[in-house]
Amino acid sequence: MPMVPGGRVIGLDISGTFGGGMRGALVDVAGSLIARKVAVTPRISQEDLIGNLVTMASRLADQAQRDSAPASAVGIAVPGLINEASGVVLRSPNLPLQEVPLGQILQDRLKIPVFLTKDASAGAIAEYALGAGRPVADMMLVLIGNGVGSAVVSDGRVLRGVHGTAGEIGHIVIDPAGIVCGCGGRGCVETFASVTSIARRYTMAAKEAILAEEVVAKAEAGNPAAVRVWNDALGALATVIATAVALIDCSLVVLSGTMKLSAEALRPLEALLAKRINLVQLPRVEVGVLGETAGVLGAAAIAFERAGMGNAAQEWRRSGH
Ligand SMILES: [Zn+2]
Known part of the structure; x- marks a missing residue:
């Protein structure tokens, strides 16, 4: 479906996974960021968190x-378990949002439709539309931040x-x-590969x-404890x-998140994948190219689509913005 001419939506990213803090942008049908905002993410008070979201969205709407x-709509990238259909945040381990109908609360205050999505889904659709995923139709995004998130296109x-x-x-x-x-589980991927886990494991060993970024640098320089942690x-x-x-x-597998990884740092991951993937085709591994804008762009793309204003991801890929 072609985009509604002149349409605009607001993309918000409260994950902090693509770069610290809460981010917001006014986004047009071409995927251009018309205006951008950054604020701190309140992590204790739900009221403060919602207040900051309303303030940020209102300022962008005023502009x-x-x-x-x-x-015409707001899209929000949220870390954790989301019911996208109902707009309820079921569980968000690092934010004061448990069983909160965030979509409805914001919609009542902002008076325009609000759509929630998982932060990794927002990042995946953004990289697919405008970033590392543009040449492919099937990709996976892995986010390395305070947790490990992922989504598949x-x-x-x-x-x-x-x-x-x-x-x-x-x-x-x-x-x-x-x-x-x-x-609540034990030994999840996140306990090995999140930014906090990498740093904690190195601290325990050394x-x-x-x-975490320094652990990776030390591993590349051959420090034995760092090599062990990074290899794990x-x-x-x-x-x-x-x-x-x-x-x-x-x-394609795209790695993104708060930890700034070089393509070089990912070569060992490719080698490990080559040992574990037989018979089926080995994917390329790349670093995401959108950085901290991935969350707001993906949230905006989802808002355009769910508000019935066009399939932004496909249009952005086509237009080559
Ligand atoms: Zn877990």
Whole structure:
């Protein structure tokens, strides 16, 4: 479906996964960011969090009004378990949002339709439409942040499944006797490969507190403790990505998130995948190119589509913006 001419929506990203803080943008039908906002994400008070979202969206809506091109809908990328149909955040481990009808609350305050989506789904659709995924129809996005999130684009559409959790690899168990995870399980992928887990594991091994990115740099320089931690992270990721590839047959795996990874740092992951993927085609592994704008762009694309204003992801790919 072609885009509604002159249409605009607001994309919000409260995940912090694509870059710290809460982000918002006014986005036009061509996928251009007309205006952008950044704010802190309140992590204790639900009222403050919703207040900040309303303020950010209202300011972007005001700007659209001033331009005489009002925003028709809001899309929000949220980390955690979401019921997209009802707009309810079921569980968001790092935010004060448990069983909250966030979509309805914001819709009542903003007076325009509000659509929720999982942060990884927003990132996947954005990279597919405007980023690393443009040459392919089937890809998987893996987000390395405070958690490990993922989503799958299959034949140009985000896989959702019965409960909206399709393609989520972060809580597949690698070691049932492993470290307790934020989800309540043990030894999930997230306990090996999230930014916090990489840093924590290195600190436990080397008695030195450094950031995950520094652990990767040390691993590349041959530091034995860092090599062990980074290899364990990549091994956990490779195991579940290989399984996912067997199920979905995608040609590309895109890594993105708060940890800034170089293409070079991912070569060992490709090597591990090559050992784990037999018979079926090995996917390419790339770093996401949209960085911190992936969340707001993906949220906006989903708002355009669900508001009946056109299939933004397909149009953006075609127009080559
Ligand atoms: Zn878990």
